[in-house]
Amino acid sequence: MIPAQMSPPGSSSPSPRSPSNRPFLSVSVTDPVKLGNGVQAYISYRVLTKTNFPDYQGPEKIVIRRYSDFVWLRYRLCEKYRGIFIPPLPEKSAVEKFRFTSEFIEMRRQALDVFINRIASHPDLQQSDELRTFLQEDEENMEKVRSQETGIFKKKPSDLMQIFKDVQSKVSDVVLGKEKPVEESTPEYEKLKHYVFELEDHLTEAQKHAFRLVKRHRELGQSLSDFGKAVKLLGACEGDSLGKAFSDLGSKSELLSVKLQKEAHNLLMNFEEPLKDYVRAVQSIKATMADRANAFRQQCELAEATKLKEINLYDESPIAFFMLNGITQNSHVAFTLHSDKLMLIRSDKAPEAEMEYRQLKTESEEATRRFETIVRLMGEEIVRFQEQKTADMGIAFHEFAKGQAKLARDIADAWRTLLPKLEACASSTSN
């Protein structure tokens, strides 16, 4: 569980060191319970919040939430906080739903716990109304809030995910500038774009192999178990000291099989899942990049529209003509150049046109502001992201190494116990 930035989770009361004026927020997602039947079945989770935030019902509150509630939260945050890398959610799997293996449930629970804690430790996101609603509203109100949403949220969560996916698939085109020719192309941002895309490829490959490694552990465990059984039967056939030796070998083999299954699970939860989370995080960055590209495009379009409006407002003049050409090269620059232009107004259409122009200019300024916010936020987020990932992966690597080391030691120890017995087994020539 990723601790919230403020204080370690699970502390039941503020530590003596932190006075009540030091704010903390810690959340845990636990106790998955399967509810409903058949196609309607779903899992509900217990979400426990411990906090001293003023507008929270403290010090503790428990609510019951399901996966689609998490989806709602994420969607709302994505809409509101463009530019921030909203933490990713585990995928909604249509197939697994019917099976709901305990492993799947555990993986999902862990991912949801990580998700909510990341939000709770983000300086901006933790202050959001949406988070408070999610953590505090009772279940009835939560449903109302969800259905109050715009038409887009009236759709089922699965549809919502589909929308997300559509956005995702458009991201590459938009961000890489395939759809529209208008794109941001500073060398720095280009580098970042390519970094993100290539990073996703590398991580996906690593994650794929990690998953396969989990499977291999399970397979080895299985074959050790089968081998153990066969060897024991062989021992029964042979009899005497050799038979006993076989039997002992078989038992050890079966014992190690169990250890391998355990390590497989450990590997899955503490190495493979963090890697998968990393991949999802990168995908979240891509979504933000799509937002940025959209914002950039909007800004450009509005700037151009404003420019044209401005031109139309005034008599054609050599200056206007010159400026018109200037627009297509660099709207932004052209805009600032025009900011204190002489205004020659045509008397009859003046007020209406003037109002339209003002409106457009305001929108254009809005769009620019939005874009610049995203750029600024992204800059900060990238730094946070890199640091967070180094910490996350550091832990994952450590757990991986620890797990493998322990497994190998256990294997060595188990087999080693057999050696004195084997030595003691009389060779026929020494009889």
Next chain:
Amino acid sequence: MMGPEALPGFGSPPPREEMESLVLTDDDDHSFAFRSAMASSALSDGRHPLSAAPASLDSGDPLPSPHTPPAPLLQNPSSPSSSAAFLDPPSYADVIFSPFEGENGQASEHDLPLSLDRDPSSRSDRFLSSGYAKIAVSDPQKEQETTNSLVPGANTYVTYLITTRTKDPDLGGPGEFSVRRRFRDVVTLSDRLAEAYRGFCIPPRPDKNVVESQLMQKQEFVEQRRSALEKYLRRLAAHPVIGKSEELRVFLQAQGKLPLPVTTDVASRMLDGAVRLPKQLFGEAGAGYVAPQEVVQPAKGGRDLLRIFKELKQSVTNDWGGVKPLAVEEDKEFLERKEKMQDLEQQLSTASQQAEALVKAQQDIGETMGELGLAFIKLTKFETEEAVYNSQRIRAADARRIATAAVKASRFYRESNAQTVKHLDTLHEYLGLLLAVHGAFSDRSSALLTVQTLLSDLSSLHMRAEKLETASSKIFGADKARIRKMEELKETIRVTEDAKIVALREYERIKENNRNELERLDRERHDDFLGMLKGFVINQVGYAEKIAEVWEKVAEETSVYARQIA
């Protein structure tokens, strides 16, 4: 196989022999081929684990030193100086280890596992203590049969060069010998041995192949056969009795054409037998019985059709007739042993299969670990090159630790597995040897059948003689024809009696051989299986410790993160 070929190779891997000599048991180079032969037959998917090792060193290893490492970019203070190069290949000295690390936890680098090395009764040592110091099969050559065939390429066959060395004067030594033999010669040798050594557990020869000439083109098949032949000849040599046989010596040493009587094919045998049959049934005196010297061989392989029919009839009577045959298998001990062998065969078969599955699973995990390592190498390289923030560099360094460890572990898995194949192959070997036991048992049954048939023969002959006696006593005066018949009958009885005595003697001899061989088999199996278990366990312990060390180092290096979650 491992990883993408995109990464530059390892450089020249050490020559195979050198690598082999560094692994666990330090046998002579002649047993290297022995081991690789076993290995190739063990894996059902056809992959040769020992060849997999050097080959994948080429393609699968991560960046070696030729690749310029971006050392100046690494500013991570916590990474040790060894991070300058991307990956140092572990020295092969690391492969030799002592399984018992002792209290100080230091693995001594150069001790060989003592017990395995000094075990005097392991399979390869049994060969070494045979009369032949060396048997090697090599240099397959295609040759043409010298018939006037219109079809070119017809009647081509492969010959193998067989080189041997012996110090034993009884075996024509001391000296070195070199002969060329074809597979047909091996079949001849095997058949002659089967005749001469009834009741023995004779190692089974490699299979014939019906579509031989077609398959001859494939190099793989020829190589498989070469190694199978070598294995077979060594097993023969290792047999305490057969190893000293003249047949084997002649096969290994006689220049030119193999001076053993050639086995005729079934068709011509039958033809000869069919020619004899009328004579046997209707013909001259003395043609209706089986000569005593023939009873030392089973009826089945021979040309005596009448005898074959009689014995067949007898075996049917044994199975279906209500009357108990005049001689039965009485040896309780033998019957118990036989049952035990059957049981053993079944369990051995299952264990052998599971051993193969285990080997495959170990191979897979090693491979996937290697691929994971490579993926992280690529990630590390990427992050290092693209690094803008220091956190990236730190992460790249961490990833590299994992990558290095994963690749090392992968290598250890592979090496360990090559050994495991060798050890667990003993199970497979004994499955083959149990075939030889079948042979010994069937020698015994066919000898018993011969005895039973002769006893039945005798009994019916006596009855005929009695009838003749009673008939002739009722008639006054000697009937010349009847007297002659009586004489003939008495003669037949006499010869058949002799044959019966010889057959009984042969049966007893075979029973004795059976007994000795089973005892020898039990003893050898006990030792071989023990050796297998020891070798397997030592190998597992050693490599698990090596792998543990690798990961413990990384866990230590990344322990700073552990304190964060504590």
